[in-house]
Amino acid sequence: MPDGEGIDRERNRLAGRLGRFGQVGVNIGGAAASMAASRLIGGAGGNKAAAEALRAALGRTRGPLMKVAQMIATIPEALPEEFAQELAQLQSNAPDMGWPFVKRRMRAELGADWEARFASFEQKASHAASLGQVHRAVLHDGRAVACKLQYPDMASAVESDIGQLKTLLGLFKATERAIDPSDGVEEIADRLREELDYGRERQHMALYARLLAPFADIAVPEPVDELSSGRLLTMTWLTGGPILAYKDSDQATRNRIATLLFNAWWVPMTGSGVIHGDPHLGNYTVTEGAKTLNLLDFGCVRIFPPKFVEGVVALYRALLADDIDGCVAAYEIWGFEGLTKDLVEVLNLWARFIYGPLMDDRVRTIADGISPGQYGRKEAFKVRDLLRAKGPVKIPREFVFMDRAAIGLGAAFLHMRAELNFYQMFQTSIEGFDRDVLAARQRAALDAVGL
Numbered sequence: 001m002p003d004g005e006g007i008d009r010e011r012n013r014l015a016g017r018l019g020r021f022g023q024v025g026v027n028i029g030g031a032a033a034s035m036a037a038s039r040l041i042g043g044a045g046g047n048k049a050a051a052e053a054l055r056a057a058l059g060r061t062r063g064p065l066m067k068v069a070q071m072i073a074t075i076p077e078a079l080p081e082e083f084a085q086e087l088a089q090l091q092s093n094a095p096d097m098g099w100p101f102v103k104r105r106m107r108a109e110l111g112a113d114w115e116a117r118f119a120s121f122e123q124k125a126s127h128a129a130s131l132g133q134v135h136r137a138v139l140h141d142g143r144a145v146a147c148k149l150q151y152p153d154m155a156s157a158v159e160s161d162i163g164q165l166k167t168l169l170g171l172f173k174a175t176e177r178a179i180d181p182s183d184g185v186e187e188i189a190d191r192l193r194e195e196l197d198y199g200r201e202r203q204h205m206a207l208y209a210r211l212l213a214p215f216a217d218i219a220v221p222e223p224v225d226e227l228s229s230g231r232l233l234t235m236t237w238l239t240g241g242p243i244l245a246y247k248d249s250d251q252a253t254r255n256r257i258a259t260l261l262f263n264a265w266w267v268p269m270t271g272s273g274v275i276h277g278d279p280h281l282g283n284y285t286v287t288e289g290a291k292t293l294n295l296l297d298f299g300c301v302r303i304f305p306p307k308f309v310e311g312v313v314a315l316y317r318a319l320l321a322d323d324i325d326g327c328v329a330a331y332e333i334w335g336f337e338g339l340t341k342d343l344v345e346v347l348n349l350w351a352r353f354i355y356g357p358l359m360d361d362r363v364r365t366i367a368d369g370i371s372p373g374q375y376g377r378k379e380a381f382k383v384r385d386l387l388r389a390k391g392p393v394k395i396p397r398e399f400v401f402m403d404r405a406a407i408g409l410g411a412a413f414l415h416m417r418a419e420l421n422f423y424q425m426f427q428t429s430i431e432g433f434d435r436d437v438l439a440a441r442q443r444a445a446l447d448a449v450g451l
Contacts, residue, residue, distance in 0.1 A: 096124065096125035096128040096133045097125075097128070097133060097151060099123045101149075101151075101152075102123065102125075102135065102149060105149045105150075105152075105231070105232065106147075106149070106232070108231075109229045109231060109232040110227065110229075110232070117139075117140075117227065118137045118138065118139060118140070119137075119138045119139060119140050119142075120137060120138045121135060121137040121138075121147070122135050122136045122137065123135075126146070127282075131150060131151060131154055131195060131196070131299075132148055132149050132150040132151050132154070133148075133149055133151075134146050134147065134148050134149075135147045135149065136237060137234075139224070143224075143236060143237075144236070144237035144239075145224060145227070145234050145235060145236055145237050146221070146234070146235050146236075146237050147227075147232065147233075147234050148198070148232070148233040148234075148235070149231070149232055150196065150198065150231040150232070154196055155193075155196055158189075158192055158193060158196060162185075162189045162192070166185060182394070183394060183395060183396060183397040184395050184397060184399075184400045186397060187397035187398070187400045187401065188400065191277060191300050191302065191401065194299070194300075194301075195299035195300055197230065198228060198229065198230055198231060198232065198233040199228075199229075199230055200451075201233055201298050201299050202223040202225065202228060202233065203449045203450055203451050204298035204299075204301040204451075205220060205221060205222075205223050205235065205298045206223070206448075206449040207274065207301070207445060207446070207449045207451065208220045208268065208274075208276070208295060208298060208301075209222070210445055210448060210449065211267070211268045211271070211272055211274060211445060212263075212264065212267070212268065212295075215260075215263055215264075215267075217260060217291060217292050217293065218260060218263060218264050218292065218293050218295065219238055219287075219292050219293070219294045219295070220295050221235040221236045221237070221238050221294075221295075221296070222235060222236045223235050224236070238285065238294040238296065239285075239287065239294075240285030240286050240287045240288075240292070240294045241285055241286060241287075241288070242281070242282070242285060242286075243257060243261075243281050243284055243285070243286055243412070243415070243416075244281060244415060245286075246286060246290055246416070247415055247416060247417070249290070251417075251419065253290045254416040254417055254418055255416075255418050255419060255420055256290050257286060257290050257293065257416055257418075258412070258413050258416045258418030258420060259418075259420065259425070260286075260292075260293035261284070261293065261409060261412050261413075262409070262420075262422075262425055264276065264284075264293060264295060265405055265409050266409075266425075266426065266429050267429055269304075269309065269312075269402070269405075270309065270312070270313070270429045270430050270433065271429070271438065271441065272438065272441050272442045272445055273303060273304040273305070273306055273308070273309045273438055273442050274301065274302070274303050274304070274442070274445075275301070275302050275304070275401060275402060275405050276295065276298070276300070276301060276405065277300040277301060277302045277401040277404065277405060278297060278299070278300040278408075280408070281412060281415070283295070283296050283297040284296060300401075302398075302401040302402070303442070303446070303451070304398055304402070305398070306435045306436075306438045306439040306442060307333060307435065308333070308334060308398045308402075309435070309438060310333055310433075310435040310438075311330045311331070311333035311334040312402065313430050313433050314326065314329065314330040314333060315327060315330035315331070315334075315351060315355070316355055316358065316359075316426070316430070318330055319348070319351060319352060319355055319359060320359055324341075324344065327344055327347075327348060327351070328344055331344065331347060334396050334398065334399060335396030335397075335398065335399075336393065336394075336396060337394065338393075339393075340390070342390040343387075343390050343393055346383055346386045346387055346390050347383075347393070349379065349382065349383055349386070350379060350380070350383045353379040354403070354406050354407075357410075357422040357423075358422050358423055358425075358426040359423060360422070360423055361421065361423040361424065362421060362423070363419055363420060363421050364419065364420075364421075364422070365413070365414075365417065365418065365419055366410050366413040366414055366418065366422070367410065367414065370414060371414070372411040372412075372414040372415050375407060375410050375411045375414055
């Protein structure tokens with residue numbers, strides 16, 4: 001049975017969805033009551049208490065809802081400040097499901113003789129998160145591999161949790177009218193559904209191997225197709241340590257890691273309209289001596305229409321030229337509607353923050369005196385406050401992951417305390433940009449991997 005059919009069947013399992021709704025609803029119900037009470041209390045104190053209650057409720061909820069809430073917290077201006085700060089603290093790591101689950105899942109995916117297909121298989125997970133866990137194993141030919149196992153009933157859980165999240169966001173509408181995040185929520189929901197399709201993730205992996213082939217110092221694992229399925233992904237194990245282990249290294253080493261991150265994120269975007277949409281540093285490791293950057297997770301990959309990438313480049317060039325009409329045209333390419341001069345000026349505050357380091361032709365840090373966890377937060381809240389008076393504005397869905405990746409990249413540069421000429425790096429990535437050329441390149445790459 002094709003992977004997609006199996007996922008659709010599981011997604012529609014009514015019993016699983018209703019069970020998840022009931023489990024999550026108990027936690028969310030208490031948070032909703034706190035939020036209602038906060039409106040009676042009024043003021044920042046009430047909002048803070050409600051935000052803390054919501055984070056506590058989600059923190060007790062294992063599964064995709066916590067991951068979706070983290071994503072929502074990264075959408076600029078989508079939530080009041082207190083809520084965004086609390087939800088950003090949620091951690092998706094979780095205890096692993098244990099050996100009995102592993103044996104059941106592996107038997108279901110590979111058959112009763114699954115253990116015989118490996119020379120060794122570690123019982124304890126090397127990593128466990130919100131949607132699944134990873135085990136290290138060795139094949140009979142000596143290759144070390146990572147086996148990524150999806151937790152049971154995740155498709156049902158995702159559909160239930162997306163519904164719960166929409167209910168939560170509805171609670172903000174009475175007081176928060178600056179931003180309409182509805183398209184952003186749908187965008188996140190679609191990407192999360194894609195993360196459950198391990199067949200698609202194998203295609204994403206092959207796509208990135210193709211797009212990053214010119215970079216010998218960026219590594220992508222190779223899928224082992226005969227040991228993979230819709231809910232099991234086996235891939236070669238890439239040896240390396242966490243990026244943050246290098247945060248106190250010499251400047252040259254930190255700059256090198258930052259350059260590798262820039263190339264891994266921006267070159268596929270500006271060259272082929274593809275971006276790695278999950279900026280969590282846990283999705284990357286570095287080999288000894290910072291020689292190679294390893295990309296580890298390809299569940300959340302966004303493939304943009306070439307026209308959207310044209311808007312990214314057009315806005316950058318319009319900001320450089322201080323061309324307001326050019327900015328309006330770029331926003332309209334992205335799908336913003338009903339823009340007034342006042343709205344454009346507010347949106348440009350955020351755009352100049354994102355593009356700022358790319359417009360400054362000198363060696364510099366990404367931002368001075370800002371901690372990684374606060375990168376972009378002050379600017380986002382300033383924009384939200386201004387949009388209360390000038391807006392509202394509806395955020396186009398494609399904007400969500402481009403913006404999220406840019407913020408994640410900036411935070412990574414802050415962790416590394418990188419000092420680079422970001423202007424020159426970005427200029428190199430968009431040199432000779434042509435939408436038709438990008439469209440042809442993107443189509444060839446997608447066809448090559450079956451997307």
